[in-house]
Amino acid sequence: MTHTIKDVAKLAGVGIATVSRVINQNGYVSPDTAKRVMKAMAELDFTPSPLARGLVSRKTATIGLVIPDVANPFFAEVARGTEDAAIAKGFTVILCNSDWKAEREKMYSKLLRQKWAEGVIAVGSRSSESSLRELIDPLPMVFVDRFTMLPGSDSVWSDNKKGGLLATQHLIDMGCRKLAHISGPTHSPASIARQKGFLLGIKEANVSWEIVKGDFRYRSGYDAGMELLTRDVPPDGIFAGNDLMAVGILQAAASLHIRIPDDLLVIGYDNIAMAEYVAPPLSTVDQPAYEMGRIAFDMLHKKMQDETRESRNVREFEPLLILRESTNRK
Amino acid sequence: MTHTIKDVAKLAGVGIATVSRVINQNGYVSPDTAKRVMKAMAELDFTPSPLARGLVSRKTATIGLVIPDVANPFFAEVARGTEDAAIAKGFTVILCNSDWKAEREKMYSKLLRQKWAEGVIAVGSRSSESSLRELIDPLPMVFVDRFTMLPGSDSVWSDNKKGGLLATQHLIDMGCRKLAHISGPTHSPASIARQKGFLLGIKEANVSWEIVKGDFRYRSGYDAGMELLTRDVPPDGIFAGNDLMAVGILQAAASLHIRIPDDLLVIGYDNIAMAEYVAPPLSTVDQPAYEMGRIAFDMLHKKMQDETRESRNVREFEPLLILRESTNRK
DNA sequence: GTGAAAGCGCTAACAA
DNA sequence: TTGTTAGCGCTTTCAC
Numbered sequence: 001m002t003h004t005i006k007d008v009a010k011l012a013g014v015g016i017a018t019v020s021r022v023i024n025q026n027g028y029v030s031p032d033t034a035k036r037v038m039k040a041m042a043e044l045d046f047t048p049s050p051l052a053r054g055l056v057s058r059k060t061a062t063i064g065l066v067i068p069d070v071a072n073p074f075f076a077e078v079a080r081g082t083e084d085a086a087i088a089k090g091f092t093v094i095l096c097n098s099d100w101k102a103e104r105e106k107m108y109s110k111l112l113r114q115k116w117a118e119g120v121i122a123v124g125s126r127s128s129e130s131s132l133r134e135l136i137d138p139l140p141m142v143f144v145d146r147f148t149m150l151p152g153s154d155s156v157w158s159d160n161k162k163g164g165l166l167a168t169q170h171l172i173d174m175g176c177r178k179l180a181h182i183s184g185p186t187h188s189p190a191s192i193a194r195q196k197g198f199l200l201g202i203k204e205a206n207v208s209w210e211i212v213k214g215d216f217r218y219r220s221g222y223d224a225g226m227e228l229l230t231r232d233v234p235p236d237g238i239f240a241g242n243d244l245m246a247v248g249i250l251q252a253a254a255s256l257h258i259r260i261p262d263d264l265l266v267i268g269y270d271n272i273a274m275a276e277y278v279a280p281p282l283s284t285v286d287q288p289a290y291e292m293g294r295i296a297f298d299m300l301h302k303k304m305q306d307e308t309r310e311s312r313n314v315r316e317f318e319p320l321l322i323l324r325e326s327t328n329r330k
Numbered sequence: 331m332t333h334t335i336k337d338v339a340k341l342a343g344v345g346i347a348t349v350s351r352v353i354n355q356n357g358y359v360s361p362d363t364a365k366r367v368m369k370a371m372a373e374l375d376f377t378p379s380p381l382a383r384g385l386v387s388r389k390t391a392t393i394g395l396v397i398p399d400v401a402n403p404f405f406a407e408v409a410r411g412t413e414d415a416a417i418a419k420g421f422t423v424i425l426c427n428s429d430w431k432a433e434r435e436k437m438y439s440k441l442l443r444q445k446w447a448e449g450v451i452a453v454g455s456r457s458s459e460s461s462l463r464e465l466i467d468p469l470p471m472v473f474v475d476r477f478t479m480l481p482g483s484d485s486v487w488s489d490n491k492k493g494g495l496l497a498t499q500h501l502i503d504m505g506c507r508k509l510a511h512i513s514g515p516t517h518s519p520a521s522i523a524r525q526k527g528f529l530l531g532i533k534e535a536n537v538s539w540e541i542v543k544g545d546f547r548y549r550s551g552y553d554a555g556m557e558l559l560t561r562d563v564p565p566d567g568i569f570a571g572n573d574l575m576a577v578g579i580l581q582a583a584a585s586l587h588i589r590i591p592d593d594l595l596v597i598g599y600d601n602i603a604m605a606e607y608v609a610p611p612l613s614t615v616d617q618p619a620y621e622m623g624r625i626a627f628d629m630l631h632k633k634m635q636d637e638t639r640e641s642r643n644v645r646e647f648e649p650l651l652i653l654r655e656s657t658n659r660k
Numbered sequence: 661g662t663g664a665a666a667g668c669g670c671t672a673a674c675a676a
Numbered sequence: 677t678t679g680t681t682a683g684c685g686c687t688t689t690c691a692c
Contacts, residue, residue, distance in 0.1 A: 052669030254609035279584035382685030
């Protein structure tokens with residue numbers, strides 16, 4: 001059914017090495033024979049087998065995308081970004097949902113290495129540095145939303161601590177005196193950093209505060225909101241670890257007839273598409289998910305070409321406060 | 331670094347064929363040598379190269395998932411379902427965002443065939459039957475959210491037309507007299523079917539109606555809502571082609587101070603996680619996305635084992651009306 | 661039961 | 677400039 005390099009060689013009346021040369025555009029081939037070979041390839045609708053090719057050249061044009069959960073809009077956007085960038089370069093991406101679990105990350109890293117993926121992009125990875133090193137071993141890798149000092153691995157991230165600080169300060173600037181923070185999963189480095197930012201902001205001001213644990217999912221924001229807002233003295237400002245949870249808080253407030261921003265200010269993180277359209281529109285800290293995905297792939301691609309692989313590039317995005325109704329106190 | 335079958339053979343003091351036999355558990359191997367080989371494999375931490383293996387056996391333990399857009403929560407859930415099911419069987423999934431574009435679907439189908447994917451799951455595919463046939467050609471395939479009469483291809487779906495009818499009738503039952511439907515992209519078969527259901531429901535009742543085109547994204551629901559609800563005589567019931575757009579309508583209504591369900595009833599489709607938590611909680615038609623993804627993979631897996639591949643299995647889910655506040659008129 | 665050898669489709673020396 | 681040949685790591689006859 002599909003043809004091999006041999007068929008092409010025979011049809012073009014040349015040796016298989018010559019065909020290989022025109023496929024890979026390396027070595028010397030006279031323009032004339034090249035043309036004949038191309039014609040033969042076209043005629044047979046020939047495409048070289050990546051399997052055979054990979055076997056000898058160790059190149060598979062495949063990368064792994066290790067992500068906590070595609071069902072989270074932020075990660076989904078990142079995934080779209082890398083996928084679009086990858087396909088543009090002829091690369092294929094293997095989807096790996098880690099569910100925030102270190103074992104799953106390990107399992108995948110093994111699988112990817114075994115399948116000869118050429119590189120991996122790890123988003124919001126939970127693994128500790130040492131297991132990352134193991135994970136990474138032979139493959140070039142770039143981290144998204146996770147800073148790393150590991151030599152030879154790139155990262156694209158934004159300073160989540162700073163972002164958390166920005167959000168917190170904004171709440172304080174707007175007059176909040178009793179703050180709450182809904183944190184993300186404890187194994188998310190981004191979540192931890194945002195929380196640190198929160199604590200930093202708190203320390204400088206004379207306000208009371210508390211932290212409730214969430215998991216980055218809508219529901220946990222809603223639940224946390226319900227709990228916090230039914231207290232005797234509810235907070236007057238909430239910084240949620242991500243937008244999804246912030247929206248949950250908005251809904252909890254709505255069902256409790258607590259008005260935003262009159263009685264309560266809410267700010268999220270990520271600036272997902274939804275943030276602009278919820279009621280009231282949500283203030284947040286911007287992270288350009290799609291863009292980050294694209295850039296992560298481009299960095300990886302560059303690194304895959306590079307023999308030495310010793311560079312350690314970091315692309316940092318500035319956390320940007322996006323102010324909308326939800327923190328717009330008159 | 332990684333070891334080959336040869337190393338194992340040498341260490342175990344046997345031939346490579348024997349090693350191959352114990353890997354694949356076929357052919358005769360004495361329990362004794364088998365044990366020795368296993369020990370050697372363990373000792374070397376050996377895993378066979380899928381590349382070499384695939385080259386000879388045509389098996390890659392890889393499938394393609396062609397999906398319009400992972401950034402859509404419904405599709406993301408389906409993706410999680412198939413990924414979870416796939417990894418459980420040792421399969422790897424290649425992510426293919428088609429963006430609803432037929433060319434992209436074609437491009438991917440070519441790529442997947444070329445890379446020796448063993449099967450593909452196509453979700454909400456837009457391709458016409460004929461190009462599907464071409465797409466499908468050598469590979470087993472299952473369609474999700476897209477019914478097909480193509481021989482040899484399975485599908486898992488729910489009757490979207492019926493679901494659309496259900497939603498529409500519910501609105502009418504609740505006393506709506508001026509209905510609107512926000513449709514999904516015209517190239518989505520599911521969207522078309524839901525719209526048909528809407529028209530069917532309309533025909534039986536004596537109500538006025540109209541259809542506004544959307545694209546299944548949040549923003550288009552919001553925009554459509556803004557347009558419809560600022561008319562002189564706005565509709566009193568809206569059936570959105572999916573939940574994401576329905577939530578957009580909710581927000582549009584909120585910002586226009588239109589009360590739901592007092593002044594307007596809204597119903598969506600899909601029953602995504604968010605639907606339960608928006609304000610007010612959204613009535614919708616249930617489609618078990620995650621489950622559908624799982625089942626799609628299981629069907630595909632079965633078909634991949636099957637030599638003949640001639641069966642045509644269909645797994646249908648009953649569209650289920652989920653009633654919440656957004657259509658709960660007193 | 662087990663090993664030697666051929667070959668999957670390709671790339672990369674090495675000759676010519 | 678081009679063809680021949682030796683593998684890449686594995687599966688699978690076919691002898692023994």
